[in-house]
Amino acid sequence: MPDLVTELGIDVLFKGTNFLRLLGGLWSALSISLIAVAISIPLGIIMGVLMTSKSRIIKAILRVYLEIIRIMPQLVLLFLMFFGTTRAFGWDISGETASVIVFALWGTAEMGDLVRGALISIPKHQYESSEALGMTSAQTYLYIIIPQTVRRLIPLSINLITRMIKTTSLVLMIGVVEVLKVAQQIIEANRMTSPNVAFGIYLTVFVLYFLACWPISLLAKYLEKKWS
Amino acid sequence: MKGCDGMDGEVIMSYLPLYGEAALLTVKLGVIGIVFAIIVGLFCSIIQYYKVPVVRRIVSVYIEISRNTPLLVQLFFIFYGLPRLGIPTDAETCGIAGLAFLGGSYMAEAFRSGLESVDKIQTESAYSLGMNRLQTMRYVILPQAMSVSIPAFVANVIFLLKETSVFSAISLMDLMFTAKDLMGMDHNTVECLFLLVSFYLLILLPISIVGTVVERRMRRAGFGN
Numbered sequence: 001m002p003d004l005v006t007e008l009g010i011d012v013l014f015k016g017t018n019f020l021r022l023l024g025g026l027w028s029a030l031s032i033s034l035i036a037v038a039i040s041i042p043l044g045i046i047m048g049v050l051m052t053s054k055s056r057i058i059k060a061i062l063r064v065y066l067e068i069i070r071i072m073p074q075l076v077l078l079f080l081m082f083f084g085t086t087r088a089f090g091w092d093i094s095g096e097t098a099s100v101i102v103f104a105l106w107g108t109a110e111m112g113d114l115v116r117g118a119l120i121s122i123p124k125h126q127y128e129s130s131e132a133l134g135m136t137s138a139q140t141y142l143y144i145i146i147p148q149t150v151r152r153l154i155p156l157s158i159n160l161i162t163r164m165i166k167t168t169s170l171v172l173m174i175g176v177v178e179v180l181k182v183a184q185q186i187i188e189a190n191r192m193t194s195p196n197v198a199f200g201i202y203l204t205v206f207v208l209y210f211l212a213c214w215p216i217s218l219l220a221k222y223l224e225k226k227w228s
Numbered sequence: 229m230k231g232c233d234g235m236d237g238e239v240i241m242s243y244l245p246l247y248g249e250a251a252l253l254t255v256k257l258g259v260i261g262i263v264f265a266i267i268v269g270l271f272c273s274i275i276q277y278y279k280v281p282v283v284r285r286i287v288s289v290y291i292e293i294s295r296n297t298p299l300l301v302q303l304f305f306i307f308y309g310l311p312r313l314g315i316p317t318d319a320e321t322c323g324i325a326g327l328a329f330l331g332g333s334y335m336a337e338a339f340r341s342g343l344e345s346v347d348k349i350q351t352e353s354a355y356s357l358g359m360n361r362l363q364t365m366r367y368v369i370l371p372q373a374m375s376v377s378i379p380a381f382v383a384n385v386i387f388l389l390k391e392t393s394v395f396s397a398i399s400l401m402d403l404m405f406t407a408k409d410l411m412g413m414d415h416n417t418v419e420c421l422f423l424l425v426s427f428y429l430l431i432l433l434p435i436s437i438v439g440t441v442v443e444r445r446m447r448r449a450g451f452g453n
Contacts, residue, residue, distance in 0.1 A: 009312070071386075071432050072425065073393035075404055080421055087417040162296065169298035173397065173404075180304060187308075199312040202305040206297055213296035 009200035012190045022201075025182035026208050029168040032099050032176070037161055039100075040107025047108055048115020062112065069109040075170050077102045082174040095176040103164055110160055118152040119145075151227040158220035162213045169209070179205055239419045243410060250406040251427045257320060257400070258389045261327025265388060268328055269335025274365070276336070277343045287336070294333035300394045302326050307398040323395045327388055334384045342377030343369065379446055382439035389432060403427055 005011050013019045051062050069077070082098040085091045093101075122145055130140040172180045183201045190197045272287045294302075303326040310317060317325070346369050354364040396405035407424040411417050 067436075071436055072428060073390040075393040076424060076428055079404070079407065079424065083411060083417050084421050166296075166298040169300040170394065172300070173394075180301065183304075196312040199309040202301075202309040206301050206305050209297045209301050210293060214292060217292075217296055 009194045009197035012194050012197045018186050021182050025179035029178040033164040033168045035100050036103030036107050039104040040111050043108040044111020045115050047112030051116040052119045066109045074167050078174050095174045099171040114156045118149045155220045155224035162216045235419050239416050247423045247427050250403045254392050254402045257323050258392045261324045262388050264328035265331025265335050268332030272336035273339035291333040299330045299391050303398050319398050319400045331388045338377045338380035342373035345376045346372045379443045
């Protein structure tokens with residue numbers, strides 16, 4: 001058994017602080033997505049409410065924003081933010097900042113669409129019935145509309161969070177030192193002593209991402225079932 | 229020297245063939261990968277629908293793994309990790325395999341929701357008409373299930389084509405690779421990014437429009453509801 005571990009290059013994990021370094025790399029990717037999530041949830045809620053407003057102009061502007069963000073691969077957005085702004089406006093932003101901005105813009109758009117979907121899914125008769133029961137508009141929202149919207153929204157937004165975590169792996173491509181970059185460094189340093197290190201380390205990264213996302217999607221699935 | 233306010237038409241013209249070639253590679257790998265993803269997805273969804281023992285568990289483990297890891301990490305593992313075990317992979321095969329591995333689970337979910345939307349009574353009626361399992365699947369369930377899953381299917385196709393943008397990480401000369409390469413060589417950043425966005429729009433916009441139209445039609449048809 002120890003032979004196999006060495007053969008597959010998994011032993012490199014336990015040399016020095018290699019495993020801790022990988023975890024640190026994972027954390028820098030995760031923290032980018034967590035900051036972006038924290039920004040996009042409130043902004044997305046505002047956007048979603050605005051998307052159901054009566055003003056056609058507001059609706060059209062937000063729709064265009066959503067479609068532009070949606071149609072471009074996130075990597076292209078990262079390139080535009082990282083390389084494009086330097087050239088166009090002379091900004092010298094770090095890869096981390098560019099990533100947070102892009103993920104916040106993207107998350108806001110997606111979250112906005114989820115909120116819009118949840119809001120319009122509440123049938124009109126719910127409003128009318130509560131009015132007929134003599135509820136004020138504040139009471140209607142507080143007791144009838146918001147609880148139903150939130151139940152539809154929470155599983156979907158948790159799914160969005162796992163999508164954002166997965167997408168942060170792309171920040172490697174604009175030079176952010178995250179888990180894949182750390183993996184490359186470890187492999188580079190150990191290639192001579194342990195020829196199969198690439199297998200063991202990339203397998204570890206694979207498992208780490210899975211362990212970061214899987215519990216979150218299980219939670220989303222559980223809540224979806226419980227509240228449906 | 230070119231300022232940031234204007235783009236150089238000549239530079240754009242000279243880059244066009246390179247981008248065209250890269251776009252073709254993106255589309256080619258994307259289409260092949262998606263075809264395999266459809267096959268994998270169909271296979272998985274039918275296994276789950278018929279609740280085939282044991283295999284069904286393997287399928288759901290695969291779906292969880294595939295959906296909860298990023299394509300970039302999957303590609304690194306396939307491209308740099310697997311050859312160490314003596315499984316040789318060239319970059320193109322690896323890109324296609326990665327896309328099929330990721331897309332298979334998304335397609336499976338899309339098809340499964342379609343299959344589940346077909347009422348059990350349809351299967352029973354088909355059996356009572358003397359159809360066997362295969363005929364029932366082929367003539368009764370699949371056609372209805374397919375039309376229900378079309379919106380999710382189109383969304384998946386767009387998603388997978390967008391995901392091909394990470395192929396540059398395994399040194400495939402796709403649109404991202406070309407853009408980065410040319411930016412590094414000539415520093416015509418604005419022109420490079422402009423072409424990058426234009427070519428992705430050229431690929432993705434038509435499909436996205438088709439998707440919207442199809443979805444609207446589906447809603448109007450309503451399928452008996």
